[in-house]
Amino acid sequence: MLLNYLYSHFLEESAFAETCGIPLHDLLSLMNRRIFPAPSYIYESNSRSVSFVSDFDEDATYRFHLRGHEAWFDAIRLFGFEKEERARRYFFSRYETAKQTFLTSELGRKLAEIVPDVPEQFNSSHADMTWENFLKGVYGVCTRDGQPESVFLKQAGVMFIEELTSTGPGSLATPELRLLAQAVTLLDRVESEFAPHEALHASRQRCIVDVQSKFLDKAAA
Incomplete structure (x- = not known):
């Protein structure tokens, strides 16, 4: 309900x-x-x-x-943000740290080797869209805690999973399926469950539930 x-x-x-x-x-x-x-x-x-x-x-x-x-309000109070630009800079300082940490991790490096166009999509236009969606409350819907780190990981997880699965079931070799499984696990940790009326239409269904049933369960079998 x-x-x-x-x-x-x-x-x-x-x-x-x-x-x-x-x-x-x-x-x-x-x-x-x-x-x-x-x-x-x-x-x-x-x-x-x-x-x-x-x-x-x-x-x-x-x-x-x-x-x-x-937690975002606590940061506003702690750092005394009065104007949008300071709040935005703080958001992206955390967002960029999360991005660099992920892309230099073993999983991030291997995913970027297979689909190198994903990291390139994190440009200034993407940053503008991310900030606007943050202010609209979008990431309160689709992430568990709405924090900049979760926002990046949610975006990256969806983007890498969609690229990896774009050619359909049966198209991935075993090493790629292992990376796909790790990306799904990562996304599952940060993405919300979504409201009941949203669940079937949300990225959790598309990038976690459907991917597990169409790609990973069959691979395990």
Whole structure:
């Protein structure tokens, strides 16, 4: 059920502001100044509650923030970000560190050898898109914690997996299948479960569930 999912992984906006220890209008100001991401889900309620005591009709809008984004607020408070450019520089300092760490790792180097065009896609246009999506709350939907490191690993995982599987099942040699399995495991660690109505259409289905059943289970068999 959608509400169960939202309340398990997210906080309604007023509760999120309270958790951060700031008034709601201050949180809204951070979003307006493009320092803090927008809510990842907006839930419009037109509902009715029936109980022994009283019936209740409600028409309201709820805005849900990823619980993990509290860590981004902590960084804003720690470093005193007042303008977007400083917040963006901090985001990409962490993002770039995650990128270099991954691409110099054994898995990252081997994946880049097989599909060298993926690292080249992390250019300035990609950075602009990443920052805009971060501010829109997109990575609160598709990553577990919404942090810059997870954002990079989610992007890289999807991109490498899509490239590796683009030629279809049966096209990969055993060493490539091993790399594919490691990339799927990496993506599984950082990518969210997605809301019930999104699951079948999300990258988790395409890049983890489908890849495991079409490529990896058959290889294991």
